[in-house]
Amino acid sequence: MKRYLLWFAMAVLVMSLGLAAGCGKEQVAAPGGQLSAEEQARVEAERQRRLREAQLQEQQARSSQLREVFVNQDVHFDYDRYDLSAEAKQILNEKAAYMQKAPGLMVIVEGHCDERGSNAYNMALGEKRAKAAAAYLEAMGIGGNRLETVSYGEERPLVMGTSEEAYAANRRAHFVIK
Amino acid sequence: MPGSRRSILIIIVALVVFCQFSGLAAARVYIDVTQPFSRRLPLAIPEFQPLAGSPQDPVGADGAALLTKALSFTGLFDILNPKSFIGAPEPGKVNYAKWSKVGAELLIACSYQVNGDNLTMECRLYDVVDKRLLTGRRYDGVRGDLPMMMYRFADEVMLAITGERSVFSTQIAFVGSRQAEKGAIKEIYLMSFDGASLKKITSRGDITLYPAWSSDGKLLAYSSYLNRRPAIFVQALAGGSGKLVINKPGVNLTPVFQPNSTNLAVSMSHTGRTNIFLVDIAGHILKHLTNGWGIDVAPAFSPNGKQMAYVSDRGGSPQIYVMDLASGQQRRLTFGFKYCAAPDWSPRGDRIAFQAEIDGIFQICTIKPDGSGAQVLTGGYGAKEDPSWSPDGRLIAYAGRQTGRYQIYVMTSNGQSISRLTSLPGEQTDPAWSPRGVSRPLD
Numbered sequence: 001m002k003r004y005l006l007w008f009a010m011a012v013l014v015m016s017l018g019l020a021a022g023c024g025k026e027q028v029a030a031p032g033g034q035l036s037a038e039e040q041a042r043v044e045a046e047r048q049r050r051l052r053e054a055q056l057q058e059q060q061a062r063s064s065q066l067r068e069v070f071v072n073q074d075v076h077f078d079y080d081r082y083d084l085s086a087e088a089k090q091i092l093n094e095k096a097a098y099m100q101k102a103p104g105l106m107v108i109v110e111g112h113c114d115e116r117g118s119n120a121y122n123m124a125l126g127e128k129r130a131k132a133a134a135a136y137l138e139a140m141g142i143g144g145n146r147l148e149t150v151s152y153g154e155e156r157p158l159v160m161g162t163s164e165e166a167y168a169a170n171r172r173a174h175f176v177i178k
Numbered sequence: 179m180p181g182s183r184r185s186i187l188i189i190i191v192a193l194v195v196f197c198q199f200s201g202l203a204a205a206r207v208y209i210d211v212t213q214p215f216s217r218r219l220p221l222a223i224p225e226f227q228p229l230a231g232s233p234q235d236p237v238g239a240d241g242a243a244l245l246t247k248a249l250s251f252t253g254l255f256d257i258l259n260p261k262s263f264i265g266a267p268e269p270g271k272v273n274y275a276k277w278s279k280v281g282a283e284l285l286i287a288c289s290y291q292v293n294g295d296n297l298t299m300e301c302r303l304y305d306v307v308d309k310r311l312l313t314g315r316r317y318d319g320v321r322g323d324l325p326m327m328m329y330r331f332a333d334e335v336m337l338a339i340t341g342e343r344s345v346f347s348t349q350i351a352f353v354g355s356r357q358a359e360k361g362a363i364k365e366i367y368l369m370s371f372d373g374a375s376l377k378k379i380t381s382r383g384d385i386t387l388y389p390a391w392s393s394d395g396k397l398l399a400y401s402s403y404l405n406r407r408p409a410i411f412v413q414a415l416a417g418g419s420g421k422l423v424i425n426k427p428g429v430n431l432t433p434v435f436q437p438n439s440t441n442l443a444v445s446m447s448h449t450g451r452t453n454i455f456l457v458d459i460a461g462h463i464l465k466h467l468t469n470g471w472g473i474d475v476a477p478a479f480s481p482n483g484k485q486m487a488y489v490s491d492r493g494g495s496p497q498i499y500v501m502d503l504a505s506g507q508q509r510r511l512t513f514g515f516k517y518c519a520a521p522d523w524s525p526r527g528d529r530i531a532f533q534a535e536i537d538g539i540f541q542i543c544t545i546k547p548d549g550s551g552a553q554v555l556t557g558g559y560g561a562k563e564d565p566s567w568s569p570d571g572r573l574i575a576y577a578g579r580q581t582g583r584y585q586i587y588v589m590t591s592n593g594q595s596i597s598r599l600t601s602l603p604g605e606q607t608d609p610a611w612s613p614r615g616v617s618r619p620l621d
Contacts, residue, residue: 080495080517108406117540118519118533118563119608120388120432121489121496123408124445124452124473127429150406151429155385156361 067177070098074158074172075133080117082128084136088173092133095175096140106178109134111151112158114167119154126151133173148178218256219339221249222282222306224266229300232291237324241288241299244328249335251372251588252344252572253595258282269300274309282306286335295320301331303338313338336570345371345568349612350575351389351398352586354378356604366400366413367606371568373586373599379413380420388608392435395616399423399433399442410444412459415616424461428452432476436483443467443477443486454488468501468508478521478530485547487511487521487530498532500547511549520564523547524571529591531565531574542576544591555593566611567591575599575609 035043075088084092099105111130113122130149138144158174159166223246226238249255262280267273269289277285285306291298302314313334317327329346336344348371355362366380366389379398380386386402396415401408404422410430411420424430428447435442440459445452449466452473456465468474470492477488486501498511498518512518515534522531529544529551536554540561545552556562560580567574571591578587578598584605589596600606 080491116561117496117517117535118476118489120445120475121473121491121519123387123429123431124447124475127447127452128473148406151408152385155364 066098070095071175071177074169074174076168077129077171077173079114079167079171080125082111082125082132084132088133089136092136093140096137096142099137099142099146106146106148108148108150108176108178109137110156110174110176111149112156112170112172112174113154114170115154115157115162116167117154123151123153123155126153129171129173218254219283220258220281221255221284221286222258222260222263222277222280223249223286224260224263226288226290227266227269229269229289229291229298232293235290235292237290237292237297237321238288241290241324241328244325245286245288245301245332247372248329248332248346251597252336253590254336254339254572255284270302272304274304274306277304277306284312284339288331292321297321297324297327299324299327299331301327301334303335340570340572342570343614344570345573345611345614347615348569349395349616350566350586350599351379351391351610351612352577352600352606353387353389353608354602354604354606362605366398369586369599371611373601376602379415382420388432389610390432390434391610391612391616392440393438393613395613397435397440398610399435401431401433410442410457410461412440412442422461423459424457434477434479437479437481438483443479445475445477445488454486467503468499474499476520478523480523480547481525481527485523487523487532487547489519489521498530498545500530509549511545511547512552513549514552515543518543522565522567524567524591525569526571528571531567533563533565533576542574542589542593544574553593555589555591556596562587564608566609568611569614573611575611577607577609 073091075091099107109130111126113126127149130151134147134149137147157170158172159169223242226242228234246257250257258281264276264280267287272285272287283306285304286301287304288299288301297319299317303312305312315331315334319327333343333346336342349368350371351366351368353364354367355364363383364385364387365378365382366386368377368379369375382402384403386400388401390399397412398415399410399412402411404425407425408429408431409425410423410433412423413420424444426446426448429452431445433442433444441464442457443454444457445454451471452475453466453470454468454474454477455463456467457463468488468490470490472491474488474490477486479486484503486503487498489496490499493510496517496519498521499508500511501508517535518532520533528546530547531542531544533540534543540563541554541556542562542565543552543554560578562576562578565574565576573588574591575586575588577584584607585598586600586606586609587596587598
């Protein structure tokens with residue numbers, strides 16, 4: 001084993017000698033010595049770039065997470081109601097903050113109902129829900145021209161089924177980025 | 179087919195000899211329509227007989243089956259089992275005692291003659307108790323006309339018994355849904371009164387809802403999405419696609435034709451409140467009708483057009499209200515139910531059908547226009563919604579969910595004889611019964 005290492009060390013020595021003979025002296029870093037100033041700057045720049053990239057990635061992850069929350073977090077309503085609960089207002093505050101940071105964002109607010117009750121009444125009710133959510137966002141300073149409302153009544157349930165949980169999940173204002 | 183239909187319209191001949199008797203029909207009241215739980219009339223429909231010289235033909239059995247099915251649909255008759263009969267009547271001759279013995283109070287005797295593709299039918303309705311002929315008709319046509327001949331005679335039977343023709347020339351429009359990538363696609367379909375002869379009449383590829391007929395049966399109004407909101411369309415049954423009537427910002431819902439007019443009452447939200455407006459067929463607003471602060475939807479005119487029932491949440495929950503159109507006066511009609519919706523005014527004018535939540539399940543109810551006499555017609559598991567009266571006011575179609583998905587059912591106006599009309603895939607909702615004499619759109 002030691003013999004192999006010895007042979008290996010010798011081969012390296014011969015190769016480095018050969019290189020030294022064939023090249024200009026100033027381009028050679030002294031073996032085991034300091035990096036040139038240029039080299040140091042390059043390494044530092046690379047480090048900075050990686051750091052920025054990581055920060056950017058983290059930022060993007062955070063903003064896509066925010067976007068995901070914006071799109072996926074619905075505002076919920078009680079049965080046959082279209083007034084906003086404290087929890088609904090809290091969610092809408094976050095939506096307004098997100099929209100303020102992204103001034104170009106255009107949003108469709110969809111109003112939905114659970115399947116109980118009359119289809120026609122629910123279509124009107126879904127609109128009231130969408131309008132209530134949009135009006136709150138406007139009151140929080142979001143321009144009305146950035147908001148569009150649409151009612152789907154009971155036509156587009158999020159969760160199929162006749163459980164209370166399904167009904168509660170379906171009574172919602174949903175936010176779609178245009 | 180349309181050609182032969184036209185020919186039968188022209189060729190139908192009421193036999194002169196029968197007409198002499200028909201004047202007597204008014205003498206006895208067979209069905210008291212004001213009596214909600216009247217008993218069924220025992221009716222015998224023996225095997226159809228070939229007329230002298232004509233060979234036996236399957237058309238006899240087919241005709242008897244069609245007539246039996248049509249008349250049992252009305253819920254008025256107890257159609258006796260032919261196995262109990264003692265022979266068949268000879269054409270034109272009736273042994274009343276014999277039919278009385280098997281329990282029949284009414285007898286229908288039909289005879290046929292076939293000659294190649296030509297078919298002649300002679301049909302007579304007898305009162306076995308009073309021992310007399312009530313009505314008779316002779317129909318000349320081709321074999322393919324058999325269903326129409328039978329439906330026409332069934333209407334004659336109803337005219338003789340109730341004083342009014344029935345639903346045998348009617349269609350039911352409804353919403354049929356199928357699942358697609360983006361969710362349910364809903365289109366308007368037509369079927370004949372008994373659920374046969376299905377035809378899809380819209381191809382919007384989107385959510386299409388709330389079909390409603392004009393009084394002459396020539397136009398259908400409905401809502402369908404356009405630019406992300408439900409807009410109002412009107413479509414001629416004669417053909418073509420729907421024409422956009424109105425698409426105001428917000429929602430444009432539940433169009434209904436004013437009686438004998440092409441004006442429509444429509445629920446719209448462009449003012450911020452969801453109110454009912456009267457618009458003309460060009461989409462001009464003629465009148466702002468209701469004034470609820472929240473949701474007013476689903477208008478239904480009284481047959482004379484002077485009043486309108488609708489749904490409003492102005493009292494805190496959805497309830498039926500009635501508006502007098504001349505004075506603008508509005509009053510609440512339904513009390514004691516948590517949630518009421520989908521009113522439809524009987525063509526007789528005496529009752530309003532609606533859906534009401536009872537123990538958490540929607541059931542079909544009727545109420546008098548003065549708010550008295552509420553009746554719950556259905557019960558049990560599975561929501562029942564969107565009642566629609568037949569043009570004679572004797573039957574109510576509705577969407578029921580007894581099988582786990584919505585399908586169209588029909589029952590008598592007192593909630594008896596419930597039968598299912600559709601057995602299609604997907605769901606069928608929101609039936610709208612046509613007026614009488616509606617011809618099918620051409621294929």
